[in-house]
Amino acid sequence: MLIYLPIAEVSVDALLILGLGGLIGVLSGLFGVGGGFLMTPLLMLIGIPPAVAVATGANQICASSFSGALAHWRRGTLDTRMGLILLAGGIAGSFLGVWVFELLGRLGQVELMVSLTYVLFLGVVGALMFVESLRALIRARSGAAPRIPKRKRTLAHKLPLKMRFPVSHLYISVIPPALIGALVGFLSAIMGVGGGFIMVPAMIYLLGMPTSVVVGTSLFQIMFVTGVTTLLHATQTFTVDMMLALLLLVGGVVGAQVGAQLGMRLRAEQLRILLALIVLAVCLKIALDLALEPSELYSLAPATGP
Amino acid sequence: MIRRAALLLALAAGLALPATAPAQAPRTAGPAAAQEAIPGAPEPAVRSAPRTAPGEPPAGDAPGAAAPGQRGPEAPAGGGQVVILPQGRDAPPESDDAEKVVAALSHNQVSITTTYAGSEIFVFGAVKRSRPARSERPDVIVTISGPAGPVTVRRKDRSFGVWANRDATVIDQAPSFYAVASTGPLDEILSATENLRHRVGLDLQVRAIGAASDVADPENFREAVIRLMRGRGLYVEAPIEVDVIEDTLFATHVALPANIVEGDYIARVFLLHGGQVLDLHESIVGVRKVGLERWLYALSREMPLAYGLLALAVALAAGWGASEAFRVLRR
Numbered sequence: 091m092l093i094y095l096p097i098a099e100v101s102v103d104a105l106l107i108l109g110l111g112g113l114i115g116v117l118s119g120l121f122g123v124g125g126g127f128l129m130t131p132l133l134m135l136i137g138i139p140p141a142v143a144v145a146t147g148a149n150q151i152c153a154s155s156f157s158g159a160l161a162h163w164r165r166g167t168l169d170t171r172m173g174l175i176l177l178a179g180g181i182a183g184s185f186l187g188v189w190v191f192e193l194l195g196r197l198g199q200v201e202l203m204v205s206l207t208y209v210l211f212l213g214v215v216g217a218l219m220f221v222e223s224l225r226a227l228i229r230a231r232s233g234a235a236p237r238i239p240k241r242k243r244t245l246a247h248k249l250p251l252k253m254r255f256p257v258s259h260l261y262i263s264v265i266p267p268a269l270i271g272a273l274v275g276f277l278s279a280i281m282g283v284g285g286g287f288i289m290v291p292a293m294i295y296l297l298g299m300p301t302s303v304v305v306g307t308s309l310f311q312i313m314f315v316t317g318v319t320t321l322l323h324a325t326q327t328f329t330v331d332m333m334l335a336l337l338l339l340v341g342g343v344v345g346a347q348v349g350a351q352l353g354m355r356l357r358a359e360q361l362r363i364l365l366a367l368i369v370l371a372v373c374l375k376i377a378l379d380l381a382l383e384p385s386e387l388y389s390l391a392p393a394t395g396p
Numbered sequence: 397m398i399r400r401a402a403l404l405l406a407l408a409a410g411l412a413l414p415a416t417a418p419a420q421a422p423r424t425a426g427p428a429a430a431q432e433a434i435p436g437a438p439e440p441a442v443r444s445a446p447r448t449a450p451g452e453p454p455a456g457d458a459p460g461a462a463a464p465g466q467r468g469p470e471a472p473a474g475g476g477q478v479v480i481l482p483q484g485r486d487a488p489p490e491s492d493d494a495e496k497v498v499a500a501l502s503h504n505q506v507s508i509t510t511t512y513a514g515s516e517i518f519v520f521g522a523v524k525r526s527r528p529a530r531s532e533r534p535d536v537i538v539t540i541s542g543p544a545g546p547v548t549v550r551r552k553d554r555s556f557g558v559w560a561n562r563d564a565t566v567i568d569q570a571p572s573f574y575a576v577a578s579t580g581p582l583d584e585i586l587s588a589t590e591n592l593r594h595r596v597g598l599d600l601q602v603r604a605i606g607a608a609s610d611v612a613d614p615e616n617f618r619e620a621v622i623r624l625m626r627g628r629g630l631y632v633e634a635p636i637e638v639d640v641i642e643d644t645l646f647a648t649h650v651a652l653p654a655n656i657v658e659g660d661y662i663a664r665v666f667l668l669h670g671g672q673v674l675d676l677h678e679s680i681v682g683v684r685k686v687g688l689e690r691w692l693y694a695l696s697r698e699m700p701l702a703y704g705l706l707a708l709a710v711a712l713a714a715g716w717g718a719s720e721a722f723r724v725l726r727r
Contacts, residue, residue, distance in 0.1 A: 091511070092511065092512075092513035092654060093510055093511060094508055094509070094510060094511070094512040094513070094654065094689060096685060096688075096689040096690075096692045096693045096696075097692070097693065097696060099655065099656075099657050099658075100654070100655045101512060101513055101514070101654030101655060137655075149707050149708070149711055150711070152708065152711045152712070152715075153710075153711035153712065153714050153715040154715065155715075156711065156712050156715030156716065156719075157714075157715035157716070157718045157719045160715070160716065160719040161719060161722075164723075199560070199561060201560075201561065202558070202560040202561060205558075206558075317708050317711075320704055320707055320708055320711070321701070321704040321705070321708065322704075323704075324696065324700050324701070324703050324704030324707060325700040325701050325704055326700075328696055328697060328700060330696070330703070330704065330707050332692055332696075332703070332706070332707045332710065333510070333688075333689075333692065335707060335710070335711065336710060336714070339710075339711055339714045339715070340714060343714050343715050343717070343718030343719070344718055346715075346718070347718055347719065347722040379559075380558040380559060380560075381557065381558060381559075382559075383554070383559065384552055384559055386624070387551050387552045387553075387620075388549055388550065388551050388552075388616075388617065388620035388621075388623075388624060389549070389550050389551075389552075389561070389624075390547055390548070390549055390620075390621065390624050390625075391547070391548040391549075391550065
């Protein structure tokens, strides 16, 4: 069933979009990532203009993460206080990101910037997560004593402005979470991603939050950041396609619920290793696209100046 | 095929006669009018009449003509759409080029609805003659062009081991859609001069004037536009897609793909002989978003904040709805 998208000005198969949304939704509920790092490239692949893919992706992720965050909130695995701190940084970051996005659009370097940031962040995060979760898995297999989460004293414990986070059982400075939030907000605006793939590991390894709380909190923050990003794109770059977003999110919200249910049956190490593999695969694909000679060197864009 | 044949028959019956009769009537008041209504009747008055420009006094070789005031201007005579080209005026009256084209489109309005998946426009018409047809069949070219505008073209280049956009230029004029259908290969039925004059060929539709200052090889960038647009199905060339029946009727169809943009599309029908354009018919196809598409697009441009908030509201409602629905399902 073909459907014409009013802003993207292309006609797409509605079922394909629904399926895509569903797939991303499952990932979202499962890992606490928005799934944007998969969605933006996939949307571009089916012929959606990159700018529309980024902006609309943010809108869809907002919906699916809201659905996911609600589920976690009911289960009590959402650290609202931590989420708000992350959010404050996130909103500042997303303003900066939309501004940079516009600037890069004028220079014609959006694609390069997006690809490079993807490779960098996905590569580093994916590799770290993979190694760590693999080690945890091996330890569990060999029958060694179950790993006791060590209360490592990170930088977050030394900085000033300390605050108590009862849900996460932490007493740390608010500066690292705010900075992480800002980075995620920035990435959200220029990559069309929620930034969960950065935030989840950052919360686990940098802040030392328990894995069970991380997913819900990440979704909570993503929901707000993508909401702000959607608004900014809608008013500044006019690239949010509501029709596309609606299709994606119908698939996405259902998928997110399925994912959240599925997540309760899998072990944390297994979850992490799965996410790490997906992240690394996407990273590799984008890196190859950058390194290999493309079959078409030229690209078209609406003229927005010389 | 059957559909097209039926269309052509209807055309022959309906279009040929009424279109000629009112066209000629004001020119020769009196009994001659009835005679002239028969297409192909060898009547000298008709043969020379189309050569007269609006406002000109009647030519001496038009015996049946009435007072100058009754000689209507040419444009209304052809239904307001036939354009008489300047070069035809000085042609000798004895030449056979007193042929005109009468053409119409299956629809002049294309509505982009939510389920729009492309549409097809039939372009059909007839060659209107004041004398018996020549032995060879007429050549017809049909073009449809979408709104044109400047386009930025970028080229990737390897730098520091990665492929990134480096050179860029603006192609001043490129149509968002262009389709050419004709009775034969363009270079055989259309002279180079006429092609230049009317910009019929796809190659002439994409123009790069200022590109030379940005890049060393603007031609490559211009060709890239054509190549990329062809790949998206937005530039279409079909050399032998116009069917001609009985040397008089012609029909073709132009498929508008699903990824077209809004705007006024111009359909042109050229009647040719020996590489020269005898007549040209132009009409406009309005491509418009309608209904929800129209509403969303207008809202996003005129009230972006409201649009953004609506997008968010829809997103949150869907998220909450799904969450609630699953809670109910689980019980």
